[in-house]
Amino acid sequence: MSYQEILEIRTPGRGTINISPEVAAVVSRAGIQTGICHVFVQHTSASLILCENADPQVRSDLERFLVEIVPDGYRMFRHTAEGPDDMPAHVRSILTNMDLSIPVSGGRPALGIWQGIYLYEHRRHAHRRTVTVTVVG
Amino acid sequence: MSYQEILEIRTPGRGTINISPEVAAVVSRAGIQTGICHVFVQHTSASLILCENADPQVRSDLERFLVEIVPDGYRMFRHTAEGPDDMPAHVRSILTNMDLSIPVSGGRPALGIWQGIYLYEHRRHAHRRTVTVTVVG
């Protein structure tokens, strides 16, 4: 069995958005008790992460870390036509991944208590991002 | 078809633990010949990696690299209430991932000869970690 839905997520610019409720709703509608839930962002400058969901400083610290290792306007980059944040957004997306899979148990995403699923927008401006959720089992 | 088991792994503190035999045993009990084996750690300060399984120095070099790019007590981090190794553990987990999928062929995990599946504990103290293994096919 397999079930799939496409989510459209509007981002206000760089930062993380908790999409755990939207993903859980798809899993619920799938009606699959045991299996895998695959989440995928159809872009190369946004990514998906599992992150601690209690203290927002964890996500702002993660952002500080990424700014430090892949700064906008990085002197090494030559792909600069789309702006100083474009190439760093590609590298950040590759380091943090565009695909994510979580187990499904008892018809629900089997996340840890402190795990949230976040869409990570890496561009500075607002975007509309497509996320495909597929449940198999 | 889908099959799922939960593993409880005790870690002695920061470092890697080879869980390839435990994962292979779940795949064997699943009785699925061709498919995907999904491994997932239900935490945000431990992760799963595929790593060279012959020379332990590969994993100690990896640890040296992570200590260098995300040091404990990193000056950029503000989420410090749970200790100087907590926020670095979150970043390390995101860089190396909490989810991992491997192919199943002939009823066994189709790893390369030099590939092992390791649970990577990023906190300094001992923990008990939950890992969910799901096989679909």
Add this chain to the structure above:
Amino acid sequence: MSYQEILEIRTPGRGTINISPEVAAVVSRAGIQTGICHVFVQHTSASLILCENADPQVRSDLERFLVEIVPDGYRMFRHTAEGPDDMPAHVRSILTNMDLSIPVSGGRPALGIWQGIYLYEHRRHAHRRTVTVTVVG
């Protein structure tokens, strides 16, 4: 339902190779309309990435970034018997991943318009790499 094929890819040394057409062909032969396509490289010094597929400078900038953060001959590394590019290849593979999953929709890989699937060879010399593609749904 599940379907699996093994691809043999020859690499000319360090760099990225677009394997999107090969993966799409496997998905087509699988005859599965909705599901997950899992791609896996059976090695620890090559990886799989989703990357922007229009401007080759994106991939050369990514390479420049990786050379900077994990340089060949890195002073921290002790696993040097197989050459100065071996341990960096292991770290690069772990940071960028050996496994990758993409959704299948309408019998095709549901990649974004700008997303390509690349095999990333991290060793300096030519290699023959095994990639297993599994489709479930």
